[in-house]
Amino acid sequence: MSTDTTTGTPNTDRLAAERDRWVAAGTAGRPFFVERASGARIWDVDGREFIDFVGGVGTANHGHTNPEIVAAIRAQLDQYLHQCFSLSAYEPYVDVCRLLCECHPGDFDKKAILLNSGAEAVENAVKIARYSTGRDAIVCLDNAFHGRTLLTLSLTAKVRPYKLGFGPFAPEIYRAPGPYPYRGISSDDAIDGLHRLFANQVDPSDVAAIIFEPVEGEGGFLPMPDDYPARVAEIAAEHGMLVISDEVQAGMGRTGMPSAIARYGVEPDLCTWGKAMGGGLPISGVSGRAEIMDSVHAGGIGGTYGGNPLSCAAASVAITQVLDTNFQDAALALGERLRARLDGIAAGEPSIGEVRGVGSMLALEIVEDPGTKVPDAARAAAVINHAFDRGLILMGAGVASNVIRILVPLVATEADVTEGMNVLAESFAATA
Missing domain, CATH: 3.40.640.10 (Type I PLP-dependent aspartate aminotransferase-like (Major domain))
Structure with missing residues (x-):
């Protein structure tokens, strides 16, 4: 883990303290500070590598730092x-x-x-x-x-x-x-x-x-x-x-x-x-x-x-x-791969009430029981937080905050998808 050489404090902790001091609290999220990003990967200021399944809330369709x-x-x-x-x-x-x-x-x-x-x-x-x-x-x-x-x-x-x-x-x-x-x-x-x-x-x-x-x-x-x-x-x-x-x-x-x-x-x-x-x-x-x-x-x-x-x-x-139709075809193909993996995870996880979406804009609705369909925001948050600790960035959605959105950059590689989906599956298992 990288540290501030003058204080010995991890950069994330140092910047989190600075944010708390200077940035309005209403904007705050988890203590996570980006140093660089490329494609569907992000590295933080302490050198940790993350797979990005949020893509800047849909802004990174073309990947982070697209060369063109x-x-x-x-x-x-x-x-x-x-x-x-x-x-x-x-x-x-x-x-x-x-x-x-x-x-x-x-x-x-x-x-x-x-x-x-x-x-x-x-x-x-x-x-x-x-x-x-x-x-x-x-x-x-x-x-x-x-x-x-x-x-x-x-x-x-x-x-x-x-x-x-x-x-x-x-x-x-x-x-x-x-x-x-x-x-x-x-x-x-x-x-x-x-x-x-x-x-x-x-x-x-x-x-x-x-x-x-x-x-x-x-x-x-x-x-x-x-x-x-x-x-x-x-x-x-x-x-x-x-x-x-x-x-x-x-x-x-x-x-x-x-x-x-x-x-x-x-x-x-x-x-x-x-x-x-x-x-x-x-x-x-x-x-x-x-x-x-x-x-x-x-x-x-x-x-x-x-x-x-x-x-x-x-x-x-x-x-x-x-x-470009090649870009569109690649986006559809990525969506099909993502949907297949999400359907596979849902088949063994009763808390996933529905997998839905179009193309590569996909989501999981998390419920307490598939029969009652009562929203389970706590479980969704637990999965998101566990995945983050394992190096996968996810984000919630839904009026009841019980939906996990999937917005993978459309240039994601097969390795990005496979690794990310493995972490997602493990996060459901770990929070069951």
């Missing part, structure tokens, strides 16, 4: 670091907008804007939807996560730790049931709930847009049933509402396609992007039908750092890789 992305960033460093696009335009911004439009499903004219984070993308999608329709209301789903700003937190469903104490929340946000087949909520149930919402809380003529994640992330990695997105799109079209597909976590090849919504055959009016689109640098975007994107008056959308040139350089490479 790093090279693009280095090249941009010699040109300029910042230009506010609304004042001094630059080609990398335009290029990334074009690539986002290529990721957006549908044979129609599209345009895009660039921002800094997934939450900013969602905020701007809502602004654009409201402006273009002249309506105020936004419908979202149970188990949704759309960000941590005031508006996006209003759309997010999970109280602890996200919403607790941060109200009052933004008005004209309405929540409908989201499909959750494992817990008995089918597409029919969710659609019935949407109609009840329109009867009891908000008239469809007042709704600007319906927003949902094709695979709900923080809510528990809940894929929308095959029929649900198309049925929602049909209802939206009937009432003049827009459909917003939140691709922040599920997009950029995570499900095996550039956009997760594409597998459902739905062509959304707007898509929000983030996380992996920057290959590790902060950038996000909104893409959509050209007439909707162009509806906002000049200067109505944008921001100082939106589409920063360094982030655009990284995103141009990252999205180009996502659009």
